[in-house]
Amino acid sequence: MEASIKTENLTKCFGSFTAVNNITFKVDKGEIFGFLGANGAGKTTAMRMLCGLLHPTSGKASVAGFDVFTQREQIKKNIGYMSQKFSLYEDLTIKENINFFGTIYGLSNTKIKEKTEQLLIRLNLMEEANSLVASLPLGWKQKLSFSLALIHDPKIVFLDEPTGGVDPITRRQFWELIYETADSGTTVFVTTHYMDEAEYCNRVSIMVDGKIEAIDTPDNLKKLFDASTMDEVFYLLARGASTQE
């Protein structure tokens, strides 16, 4: 299977501190890959390198077939990104937001029109098209934000804690959107705090102190660590980190 993301000994140092330490992994096309780790474990730094925002110190990595050292511009065109804050312009209408994000990804006007209609129908937001985003409930903002991250049909979408602050039912609905996206062939790279969500991923990696300590399907990991939930797996690994210190 074609690799969507591939890293080999990817490392990032800030002075004498090694934030990301020799990580090597592969994410397949259309896979939902959970990227887990405690705060400060190096998740964000790794993700920034993969998004072309940060220059790695050493190692190799390619995203959507492009090199993170030399082809950052191409990477940016081929990935989507959604952050935990949903990151929409609250004082713009839904339509204006779609328009803006469409243009900054270089879509043509006709393409944007087409996408706007599709998106509004899919999210059932036709009637609210001209109301300000500020007036939308949180769950809708989340869905809109996700759809905007996909507006340019990226090969990979990075979701940075996309379900923060949302109720369990909305989270469940959101995961259905993620499944739909993965089914259509888009790779989903997701970080999360919620360990129940880790169970929804095809495979997960767990980062501890800049290193990937475990990487496999949730079921295999549970077997390996003799745990009944991902929460336990995570706890066992994270405790390892604190005893080392």
Next chain:
Amino acid sequence: MQELKSFIIKEFRHIVRDKRALLILFVMPVILVILFGYAITNDINNAEIAILDNSKDELSIGLTNKIVSSGYFLQKASLQTNKELQEVFRSGKIKMAIVFPPGFAQTFYREKNVQIQLIADASDLNVAIALSNYAHSIIKDYQNELNKDLGQTLLFETTTKMLFNPEQKGVYMFVPGVLALIMMLISALMTAVSLAKEKETGTMRVITVSPLSPITIITGKVIPYLVISMIDTCIILLMAVFIFGMPINGNLFLLALVNLMFLFAALSLGIMIASFAETQQVALIMSIVLLFLPTVLLSGFIYPIKNMPLWLQVICQVSPAKWFIEAIKSVMIKGTGIQDIWMQLSVLLGMIIVMIRVSIVQSKKKVS
């Protein structure tokens, strides 16, 4: 190009939908100009004056009566000595004193001209100027009446002395100051806050992950405020010229150049602030410290720099507004050419380069 256009449209939408921003952008400049303008051109009625008459002859008494009966002045004191004069001024009881020399009428008829001294309290310079102008014209009236009766030309000469403000900060001084303040407010503060807002709400992250180049992002952010600042500059200058009669003696292109240079300095300052601030709150506080205090207090706008202690004078040198106000005063009031303000322009240019450099270094540090 399409991306930039879209970014600018988005930015204008933010502005148009923010009522507070609109107030700051378009109402505030007008209010400031009117406030500063009218606060200094208030009408004079019953201004307290003192008379020091060293002659007490028919002419000096006649002139005193004419001045006092004009309705503009109220005689608070008749003084005997110069020492008393200083005391009344210091106590703030009077705004102006009129001093007649000894042998007033005698000198007038014999030498065909005589000096009358007007001494004004110039700590309120605009009032002082207005008062001495009123007094001067009353004295001239009296002189003309006398000459008509006499059938010859004899002169009263007035000399004016401004107390407490020998520098005589100009009546129009408020215009450069208001210009500096408004441009700082719009270009620096609004840019800083709106950039910080994108960081705070997380949209900045999304934009930086997108294919938009940093230059497009900054240009898109800055252009709307640049345009609005230029509109405001024109409004302020038009009001200054047509409402308050401020002269523009210099070249209009040079005036535009000076304004643009300061505008870019203000924008760079805003960008620099935003490169440090992660939230709107922090951006606002930093702006107040870095923009308002130097612009209002350390630019010579309100307090003359020459009268400050040396260490404060040194600090004033890093206030962009100080250099702008110097340059624009030269161009507007003195009508100087570029050869006299190249230094101010170079300093502003230097500041722009430094601030942009700092912003770039700081933003790179932040990404890591």
